[in-house]
Structures are given as structure tokens and as C-alpha cells.
Amino acid sequence: VPGDHDPTDRAYAEALDAADPLASFRDEFVIADDDVCYLDGNSLGRLPKATEEALRRVVSEEWGTGLVRGWSRWIDRPAQVGDRLGRAVLGAGPGQVLVADSTTVNLYRLAAAALDARPDRGAIVADPADFPTDRYVLQGLAAERGRRLRRLRAVRTDAVARACAPGDVALVCLSHVDFRTAALAPLAEITAAAHAAGALVLWDLSHSAGVVPVSLDAAGVDLAAGCTYKYLFSGPGAPAWVYVRAEQQRRLRAPVWGWFAQRDQFAMGGAFRRADGVTGWLTGTPSVLGLAAVDEGIGLVERAGVEAIRAKSVALTELVIALFDAWLAPLGFELMTTRLAAGRGSHVAVRHPEAWRLCRVLAEQDAVIADFRPPDVVRLGFSPLTTRFAEAWTGAERLRRACAERRYERVESVRPRVT
Amino acid sequence: VPGDHDPTDRAYAEALDAADPLASFRDEFVIADDDVCYLDGNSLGRLPKATEEALRRVVSEEWGTGLVRGWSRWIDRPAQVGDRLGRAVLGAGPGQVLVADSTTVNLYRLAAAALDARPDRGAIVADPADFPTDRYVLQGLAAERGRRLRRLRAVRTDAVARACAPGDVALVCLSHVDFRTAALAPLAEITAAAHAAGALVLWDLSHSAGVVPVSLDAAGVDLAAGCTYKYLFSGPGAPAWVYVRAEQQRRLRAPVWGWFAQRDQFAMGGAFRRADGVTGWLTGTPSVLGLAAVDEGIGLVERAGVEAIRAKSVALTELVIALFDAWLAPLGFELMTTRLAAGRGSHVAVRHPEAWRLCRVLAEQDAVIADFRPPDVVRLGFSPLTTRFAEAWTGAERLRRACAERRYERVESVRPRVT
Numbered sequence: 001v002p003g004d005h006d007p008t009d010r011a012y013a014e015a016l017d018a019a020d021p022l023a024s025f026r027d028e029f030v031i032a033d034d035d036v037c038y039l040d041g042n043s044l045g046r047l048p049k050a051t052e053e054a055l056r057r058v059v060s061e062e063w064g065t066g067l068v069r070g071w072s073r074w075i076d077r078p079a080q081v082g083d084r085l086g087r088a089v090l091g092a093g094p095g096q097v098l099v100a101d102s103t104t105v106n107l108y109r110l111a112a113a114a115l116d117a118r119p120d121r122g123a124i125v126a127d128p129a130d131f132p133t134d135r136y137v138l139q140g141l142a143a144e145r146g147r148r149l150r151r152l153r154a155v156r157t158d159a160v161a162r163a164c165a166p167g168d169v170a171l172v173c174l175s176h177v178d179f180r181t182a183a184l185a186p187l188a189e190i191t192a193a194a195h196a197a198g199a200l201v202l203w204d205l206s207h208s209a210g211v212v213p214v215s216l217d218a219a220g221v222d223l224a225a226g227c228t229y230k231y232l233f234s235g236p237g238a239p240a241w242v243y244v245r246a247e248q249q250r251r252l253r254a255p256v257w258g259w260f261a262q263r264d265q266f267a268m269g270g271a272f273r274r275a276d277g278v279t280g281w282l283t284g285t286p287s288v289l290g291l292a293a294v295d296e297g298i299g300l301v302e303r304a305g306v307e308a309i310r311a312k313s314v315a316l317t318e319l320v321i322a323l324f325d326a327w328l329a330p331l332g333f334e335l336m337t338t339r340l341a342a343g344r345g346s347h348v349a350v351r352h353p354e355a356w357r358l359c360r361v362l363a364e365q366d367a368v369i370a371d372f373r374p375p376d377v378v379r380l381g382f383s384p385l386t387t388r389f390a391e392a393w394t395g396a397e398r399l400r401r402a403c404a405e406r407r408y409e410r411v412e413s414v415r416p417r418v419t
Numbered sequence: 420v421p422g423d424h425d426p427t428d429r430a431y432a433e434a435l436d437a438a439d440p441l442a443s444f445r446d447e448f449v450i451a452d453d454d455v456c457y458l459d460g461n462s463l464g465r466l467p468k469a470t471e472e473a474l475r476r477v478v479s480e481e482w483g484t485g486l487v488r489g490w491s492r493w494i495d496r497p498a499q500v501g502d503r504l505g506r507a508v509l510g511a512g513p514g515q516v517l518v519a520d521s522t523t524v525n526l527y528r529l530a531a532a533a534l535d536a537r538p539d540r541g542a543i544v545a546d547p548a549d550f551p552t553d554r555y556v557l558q559g560l561a562a563e564r565g566r567r568l569r570r571l572r573a574v575r576t577d578a579v580a581r582a583c584a585p586g587d588v589a590l591v592c593l594s595h596v597d598f599r600t601a602a603l604a605p606l607a608e609i610t611a612a613a614h615a616a617g618a619l620v621l622w623d624l625s626h627s628a629g630v631v632p633v634s635l636d637a638a639g640v641d642l643a644a645g646c647t648y649k650y651l652f653s654g655p656g657a658p659a660w661v662y663v664r665a666e667q668q669r670r671l672r673a674p675v676w677g678w679f680a681q682r683d684q685f686a687m688g689g690a691f692r693r694a695d696g697v698t699g700w701l702t703g704t705p706s707v708l709g710l711a712a713v714d715e716g717i718g719l720v721e722r723a724g725v726e727a728i729r730a731k732s733v734a735l736t737e738l739v740i741a742l743f744d745a746w747l748a749p750l751g752f753e754l755m756t757t758r759l760a761a762g763r764g765s766h767v768a769v770r771h772p773e774a775w776r777l778c779r780v781l782a783e784q785d786a787v788i789a790d791f792r793p794p795d796v797v798r799l800g801f802s803p804l805t806t807r808f809a810e811a812w813t814g815a816e817r818l819r820r821a822c823a824e825r826r827y828e829r830v831e832s833v834r835p836r837v838t
Contacts, residue, residue, distance in 0.1 A: 032484035064449035104677035104703025133678035140676030236707035257559030258523035259552035284523025288655035
């Protein structure tokens, strides 16, 4: 890659692709149309080819042929796949991660457990700009259990320390990467600040797991959860995960007492006796198909390595920020994502008053799938195992053209229910 | 079918198969080995051929090709598939059923909602012989919310009326069909008795949905939940369902406030505003693959009709009870399932001190998959769309032989963790 380069020259992006050590991973995914710029892997990651085969196997062979006997293997999958996720992605030693349920249900049950563990503390520190489900879950729990939500001004260590200073905070619950701006929170520092004030910490890693290196054990995190359908390529509505730090597993009380959390489950005993370890944090029957897909998705990330994925992620966002400066800033776009590589995740958010209609033009006329977020944000997401530099370049270039040529003026401005 | 018949003659079972109007449905399922007697469809239903194709389509086409754009259709699937389940299986009008989450999580959130709606009532009526997850969920909620569990002596209307008489019952939570004995509860009568005492009612229909006609609307049921992997053929860990009666949808408060329950979800507004109708009872991102499988499973039941399925179910259990009398009773087996067809679901439970080892012999030597339930129960389950009369006959005959020949004596008695 030339040192003296012009990012607006497509040849530069192509040179980055030619030098990309992860380039061959794209061949391991289903790419139905190579001309589509898919810049929404931060909403839904692409389909790995191995997942098609794994799902066929679990459906036709394990279920179709093995029938109920499959449970002798399936029963351990939430913890097995969780251990693999912990090792490859989360910086978590074995016996602390489960793949199960949805992110929403997991946030609910972990936050509820944290509140129960701090009955004398009335406050929950949350980010008013956090992803909706995180905010709603906390609002619901706060209403139900008579706690106050304390809104954080910014996801920064000093702000968390200040918010926790009164000594009344039970739980700090935040996202590692902001779904809108891509701001990357200082996870270890904030965790330490919350702990110093006696609060428990719950992190949502939906927008970082698989694309940003994470060290939950080393950072002393109590609880974490996240989805698997973004940078872990596990498919729409695939099971989510929970991390419950080993030392918190018995201290905290899991609110949903389900049969998969029962010690000696198939004795079907009368009283609930929670299983030791992370198993005690299971709930009901896990999705066997979903687990097969999650396992394959993690496998790809494991093979590539999160450090290498992160390096490409940084390079992709750097390229697009350079193109923002050259192309988009002059057209009135505003950059919402930090220029500091260490402070951002794997997407770049730009604002424009016509964001919604521009996304429509991109999708309908330009084969660019980007993501609109209200009120005026376009998210350009980069999934390093599948996004090419030239693809990111093309996406930015088409966004420039759609805006410069004012093609959005010919698109209806009414938004559908799903965006 | 001859009127004057000998049930111990295999020709009789074969005549029943020849006259079975549902016989052809078996061809619509994957039957890897026609010689296996699969008498455990009440744990995990067989794989429909259409489901293999539906899953291939949703994975390779909808996810692989459509990518994130699939959400414009997927978003409505929990309610659409729920409506179909309501119409075909549950006797529920539209807008009251969702396919989402697990049975355990659904029992938790429905029971929690019921308790919140009766804050001045301290008791929960439950069945101490109910399926483990039902009992554990209620134990957990009772402990968390300072309520008492009142154990029902029998799942009978008079017993429920007596248990509710003190006027302090918030919730009656029971299973429609007992997972062990197959006893079928008088759902409408018990619901009326509970209502007369001011309690809310939550039914678990895991062992009846798809095999016993149900009329949730007509019976006045408040809340119900159940799995889809038994008589609805949706696969291991497929999403479960909830029924929330229309008039209770706004009265009750859903405990888990997730983004799929938010009015105008993709506006991503600051405060949780619960969507009208049953949508307000969604939680997080639903399993798109799971929903595809559930839809196919329901489709088969819809086409066959629950009344026809029930008729065959009764005939299957009658045959096996006749074989019990002829073969098993003399060997010391005890019948746990009622002889009254109207009082049982679709399996027959027999007790024998060697139940565990007999199940092992059947599975390992006789290609009969039946289900052991501690301490001494063999469940013989019949799934009318896939179980042949001759298959049921063979299962009973092999059980007789395994016992009569005392082959269980050569099998280890140590039970593995999963049974």
C-alpha cells in the first residue's frame, strides 16, 4: 500500500484489499451479489457457508435422524459454545459464558440480579443515548423495583465516577460501543470506577463482540450480555449470550428459575436447587439450531483472531473518515464518530438532514445497504471478515453522488415502520 | 376395522392403520429408519420434510441473499405465526398469541404479570406434580415477591375451588396435560372456578397444543404458554408461544420491557411506550429460523385438524391400554394414565420398578424410543401424525418381551445425566 496515497482514488482501496491478510475470509460467506455494497453487517452479519451446512446437519441428521436422543449432546451446547465465545472473543475463562435467550431477556435477568444484590441502593446509572432495548429494560426494572435511573451525561470514566459518588448506585449498565455514534467506552476504567463506588457493572457488548478485543476477566466485569447476529454472523434472532463472572455466580440470584438451571435436571426434583457454576444461569430449553449457527460464526472469528479483525476494522473506518473529509463534509455531512481510532467501534456514523431519503436512494438505486437511525444518521458499518476496502470506498462514493446530485429529492420522505 | 378384535394380534393394529384417515401424513416427515418405534414425540416431535426446505429457504435466501432487508418481513412473524397457532390449535382469535422466547421465560413473564396485577393477594395455586420448569419458575417468583405457593392436591375443579376459597389467590398456574400421567385437566371448569375466586389463570399447554382441542377464548383463559417442539413439530429448542387474552393485554403489565414491544419501534424513542395489543408482549429480537420451523409445524396440524388428530390420539392410547391389560399388568406394571379417554392426553404412562433399565433395553436392543421419567415411569407417547398403530403395538410388545425375558438384568442401572 503506497504511503503517499489519495483515498479518493479507488486504486488505493483496491491496494488495501490486495494487502489484506483477512481478504480470503470473504470466500467463506455466501455473497449472492458481489456488486451489492453491504455496509450493514453491524445490524446483521452475513451468512457463513459453513453455517448452511451446519444447520442442514443439525436439522436433518441430529433432529431428523437422531430425534430426542440428540439431547445427550445438545444439553451441553449453551455452555460449550459459551466457553468458546469466552475464549475466542470475550477474554473470559471457561465456565462463565452461556449462549441462550435474547439480549433483551438477558439484560433483564442480569440487571434484575444486580438490583437484588444491592437492595439498599436506589440508583441505576444508564446512558440516555443507549440502544433502545437496554434503556427500556432498565426503565421497566426501575419502575417495578422502585429504583431511580440516573442518566449519564457521557459514557466516560469521570462521568461514571461522578454519577456513582453519592454511594447509592446499585448498577451501572452501559454499552461498550454506542450503536449510533460507534463511540467505544473505556470498559476497564469505567468498571473500576463503578466498583470503587460499590456498584455492580453490566456491559452490553452487542456492537463490540467479535470486532473489538475485549478482556472481561481482566477488566473485572461482573456481568455482560450481547447478541450474536452482528459481528458473530449467527443469523437473524440467533441466541444471545450472558457472561456471569465466576465469583458472582453464587453471590447473585438468577431471577428466572428454569429447569435447565436445576442441579441434576433430569431427576426433576421437587424444589429448585440451582446448579453450581454458570449452568445455574440457564433458563429454559435452548435453541439447538441457533446454537449450531452461533458456533460456526464464532469459529470464523476465532480463526481470524479478534486482533486481526480489529486492525482491519480500524483501517476500514480510517479510509471512510478520509473519504468523509474529501467528499461528505463539503456536502454538509457531519461526522458523529470520533477520529480517534482507539475510541470507536467498527462503524462510521454521519449526519445529514436528508439521511433517511439518502438511505432509500442508496438501497433502491445504488445497491448500497447502509443503515438509517433516527433522526438523521446514516451508519456505514464494516464487518472486517466480509467488507472489502473497495466496497467501503464504493459505498462512500455512492453516498456522495446521491447527495451531490440531489437524487434524494425524487424519493418519498414517508418512513416505513421498519428501517 | 373388525368389531370383534384381539388387540394382541398385530393384524388388528395393521387394520387400524389401513383405516386411518391421517396415515398419509407420516410421509410428510423425515423417517430415517422405518423400523424404529418412536414413542417419544411427546418430548420431541419428528422433523417435517417441509421444515427442511423452509429452513434452507430462510437461511440461504432470506438471510444469505436478502440480508438485513429481511426484517421488513421478519418483524411481523411472531404475531403472524401466533395468529395461525391461535386459529388452528388454541381456539384463540387474532391478536392474542405470539411465538417468541422459551416456555420457561414465557411462564416467568406471564406469572410475574399476573402477580403484579393482584398485589393484595399473597397466594399462588400450583400443582406439586407439575413439570419442573413450571414449579421452579413459580418458586422463584414466590420467593422474590413474597408470595406463598399453595400446593394443589389434585388438578380438579373442586380442589382448585377449595384452594381459592380463602380469597387470597393471585394466580392459578397449571398444566393442561400432566407430563407424567397424561391426566387432562378440565381447563374451562378450573378457569371458571379460579375466576369466581378472583384469581387469574395461567395454563401451560406444552403437552396438549396440537393434540388436544383447546378453546382458550371460549374458556375465558387469561394467560397461556407452551412449547412447540412436541406436537407442533418445530424442532429442539424452537421458540415457544404466549397467549394473552385481549382484555388482559393492557390491564396487565409485561415485566420485560424490550424494544420489540415498543410502539413505533424504529423511532427508537427515549421512553418505553408499550405497543397496543399483543405486540406489547414481545421482548427482544425473535428467532427467525425458529419461526420458520414453527410455521411449518403448525401448517401440518392445521391441515390435519386437531379434532382428527385427537380422534387418532384416543384410538392409539386405547389400543395401548388394551395391550397393557393383556401384556403388562400381568408382569407387574401399573397404569398411571386414566382409562377414561376424555381424561387423558396423548401418552400412556406405566410404572415398573425396573422402568429405567427397561427403557435402556428398549433403546439399545429393540429400536424402541420411549421416555423414562423418575422414579419409575415409562412414558409411551403417541404423535398421531407420525405414529402408526402398528408402531405403538410393536413398542408395547417389545416392552412386554424386555420385561418378561428379564433382559433388563443385563443392563447397568446407573443413570446418565440426561434421560
